[in-house]
Amino acid sequence: MSRIKRTFEQLKLDGRKGFIPFISAGDPDLETTAEIVVLLAELGADIIELGVPFSDPIADGPVIQASSQRSLDAGTTLGNILKMTAELKNRTDVPIVLFSYFNPLLNYGIERLVSDAAASGIDGILITDVIDDEASAISDTLAKNNIDLISLIAPTTTDTRLEQITQRANGFIYAISRAGITGARAESSSEAENLVSRIRRFTDLPIAVGFGISKREHIENVWRYADAAVVGSAIVTQIEKEKERAALLERIRAFTTSLLPKK
Amino acid sequence: MKHEPDEKGYWGDYGGRFVPETLVAPLDELTKAYFECRNDTEFRTDLSGFLQTIANRPSPLYFAERLTKELGGAKIYLKREDLNHTGAHKINNCIGQILLALKMGKTRIIAETGAGQHGVATATVCARFGLKCVVYMGTEDMRRQELNVFRMRLLGAEVRGVDSGSRTLKDAINEALRDWVTNVSDTFYLLGSALGPHPYPLMVRDFQSVIGRETRSQILAAEGRLPDILIACVGGGSNAIGLFHEFLQDDEVSMIGAEAGGRGEQLGEHAARFKPGAKAGVLHGTKSYLLQDSEGQIALTHSVSAGLDYASVGPEHAFLYDGGRVKYTSISDEEALSAFQLLSSIEGIIPALESSHAVAQAVKTAPQMSSDKLMVVNLSGRGDKDVAAVAEELGSDLGGTRLQ
Numbered sequence: 001m002s003r004i005k006r007t008f009e010q011l012k013l014d015g016r017k018g019f020i021p022f023i024s025a026g027d028p029d030l031e032t033t034a035e036i037v038v039l040l041a042e043l044g045a046d047i048i049e050l051g052v053p054f055s056d057p058i059a060d061g062p063v064i065q066a067s068s069q070r071s072l073d074a075g076t077t078l079g080n081i082l083k084m085t086a087e088l089k090n091r092t093d094v095p096i097v098l099f100s101y102f103n104p105l106l107n108y109g110i111e112r113l114v115s116d117a118a119a120s121g122i123d124g125i126l127i128t129d130v131i132d133d134e135a136s137a138i139s140d141t142l143a144k145n146n147i148d149l150i151s152l153i154a155p156t157t158t159d160t161r162l163e164q165i166t167q168r169a170n171g172f173i174y175a176i177s178r179a180g181i182t183g184a185r186a187e188s189s190s191e192a193e194n195l196v197s198r199i200r201r202f203t204d205l206p207i208a209v210g211f212g213i214s215k216r217e218h219i220e221n222v223w224r225y226a227d228a229a230v231v232g233s234a235i236v237t238q239i240e241k242e243k244e245r246a247a248l249l250e251r252i253r254a255f256t257t258s259l260l261p262k263k
Numbered sequence: 264m265k266h267e268p269d270e271k272g273y274w275g276d277y278g279g280r281f282v283p284e285t286l287v288a289p290l291d292e293l294t295k296a297y298f299e300c301r302n303d304t305e306f307r308t309d310l311s312g313f314l315q316t317i318a319n320r321p322s323p324l325y326f327a328e329r330l331t332k333e334l335g336g337a338k339i340y341l342k343r344e345d346l347n348h349t350g351a352h353k354i355n356n357c358i359g360q361i362l363l364a365l366k367m368g369k370t371r372i373i374a375e376t377g378a379g380q381h382g383v384a385t386a387t388v389c390a391r392f393g394l395k396c397v398v399y400m401g402t403e404d405m406r407r408q409e410l411n412v413f414r415m416r417l418l419g420a421e422v423r424g425v426d427s428g429s430r431t432l433k434d435a436i437n438e439a440l441r442d443w444v445t446n447v448s449d450t451f452y453l454l455g456s457a458l459g460p461h462p463y464p465l466m467v468r469d470f471q472s473v474i475g476r477e478t479r480s481q482i483l484a485a486e487g488r489l490p491d492i493l494i495a496c497v498g499g500g501s502n503a504i505g506l507f508h509e510f511l512q513d514d515e516v517s518m519i520g521a522e523a524g525g526r527g528e529q530l531g532e533h534a535a536r537f538k539p540g541a542k543a544g545v546l547h548g549t550k551s552y553l554l555q556d557s558e559g560q561i562a563l564t565h566s567v568s569a570g571l572d573y574a575s576v577g578p579e580h581a582f583l584y585d586g587g588r589v590k591y592t593s594i595s596d597e598e599a600l601s602a603f604q605l606l607s608s609i610e611g612i613i614p615a616l617e618s619s620h621a622v623a624q625a626v627k628t629a630p631q632m633s634s635d636k637l638m639v640v641n642l643s644g645r646g647d648k649d650v651a652a653v654a655e656e657l658g659s660d661l662g663g664t665r666l667q
């Protein structure tokens with residue numbers, strides 16, 4: 001059983017919902033990223049999404065674009081990210097999902113990625129710009145090494161596609177709360193709840209909701225109807241605000257604590 | 264050789280659809296609408312009517328007599344896309360796509376632009392048909408193509424400067440895609456070259472193929488036979504595929520696509536995607552040859568011409584390159600600048616800097632051919648937009664007319 005699956009089963013047994021923070025790997029540098037991962041796990045993250053930086057992140061808003069660029073400026077590579085996650089295995093057992101655009105993975109080589117990622121303790125991979133047959137092929141390759149290809153579903157996804165996507169989906173479903181790019185929003189979306197109930201008609205896989213979730217009320221709301229909430233830009237914004245590592249970790253601790261609904 | 268992509272939009276290994284899930288439904292909607300129109304008599308009648316009345320088609324096939332004499336080889340004809348309304352081939356595609364947008368009931372048009380020619384052509388058709396228009400343009404390109412920025416604004420378009428990355432075409436496409444993914448229901452993305460996710464490369468090619476169809480009948484009328492060689496510049500690849508497509512089955516017609524060789528061989532100094540050692544990758548929804556670093560990050564590019572300054576190339580060109588049907592060469596900034604001056608002074612035609620790359624290739628190739636051979640060069644646009652930039656490149660003060 002994959003660690004992602006186990007995580008969601010445990011959540012269910014405990015009667016809890018999941019918290020999935022996203023950060024760009026290598027912003028401001030990979031050593032700090034490792035510290036942030038350990039901290040977020042300690043603060044209650046159930047899964048952590050690590051963004052692989054890309055020069056042309058078309059699905060991202062300004063906050064993650066800037067974060068991705070800082071990471072690239074710091075010289076982050078996919079190889080170094082995997083080295084970091086391999087070292088993290090001794091420090092935390094929080095499941096890790098890589099969140100990437102296709103080209104850096106394609107360039108690395110999918111076969112090579114699958115074996116290196118498996119050896120580095122990666123539990124899932126989410127590729128923003130791969131769909132359909134190409135996604136199925138990658139999913140099959142990943143599954144051989146017990147890595148889940150996480151599928152995205154958008155409010156614009158038709159029922160026909162929902163059926164196809166859920167048939168090959170593994171781990172959990174990532175439901176995009178609204179059509180658009182990543183970034184904090186003031187309002188939480190009512191579209192998301194409809195989308196989640198549509199998805200439930202096709203699969204028993206756990207469903208995480210992301211894009212625009214930035215406040216405690218948003219998380220509470222998502223937890224009413226879905227299995228987990230993904231928070232990205234709101235946390236990445238905190239990273240942008242602090243240069244010095246200890247102060248940055250303190251800031252993330254304070255912010256995350258204020259974000260999470262009381263148990 | 265097969266010239267239609269498969270139903271997923273692949274030519275061999277190239278093309279396809281690599282997009283965020285949110286864009287799949289609008290792309291399916293677009294594909295369905297396009298295939299309904301593609302062979303629909305009424306749509307085609309409307310299209311050719313507007314190509315005539317708005318764009319001023321057919322464009323002439325012009326015998327470049329003095330250039331031919333100067334180069335002393337093949338007989339050179341210029342396909343005068345520069346004489347289209349708005350001054351480039353871009354309008355052909357814009358008329359096609361806006362008719363489709365109207366059919367689909369879309370009310371807001373977005374576009375990217377590099378040189379500004381596609382932005383101007385989009386703003387023009389939006390003005391003509393009364394649709395709201397937003398054009399994304401890299402701020403570096405806005406600086407290089409000031410005149411076109413002003414033209415777009417005059418035409419009622421909102422020009423949004425894009426300050427990320429290299430601040431050129433690639434970044435403008437990123438931003439247009441972000442807009443589209445956010446506003447899928449009312450917005451039509453009027454993409455300006457034969458690239459992007461399926462069905463764009465096919466659709467843009469179809470709309471630009473009017474160039475080749477006219478060329479065929481014009482050269483047959485003038486010379487009674489097909490040309491021996493076709494030359495076009497290749498940015499995203501729309502003017503080139505528009506000319507080439509009609510002749511792909513004619514084995515006796517050879518073809519050269521001229522890419523931007525920029526100012527050097529190193530990554531970042533040019534936009535020649537087919538240089539030896541080139542590699543395929545995925546950018547902007549399609550798989551094709553792609554200038555990238557060792558980590559798969561998209562490389563910065565350079566060209567004196569904004570319209571060729573792009574890291575990838577339309578997927579059908581990638582397929583034609585692999586198969587050897589079309590030969591791709593690169594032309595340096597310097598060669599393009601001298602061709603710009605040569606054509607201006609010898610034929611009285613100021614070519615766009617993009618098209619100057621095709622002219623520069625003709626300067627190299629024509630003398631190696633005998634005088635009974637026929638060459639057609641696609642003059643994709645006129646150079647008025649480039650005059651100030653060329654003056655700067657040549658260190659001229661615009662003839663001393665600038666205020667001191």
Ligand SMILES: Cc1ncc(COP(=O)(O)O)c(C=O)c1O
Nearest residue numbers: 380498499500501502570617644
């Ligand atoms: C006059 C002209 N020619 C050529 C191009 C290059 O585009 P494509 O390769 O799609 O024809 C442009 C692009 O802006 C242009 O303005």
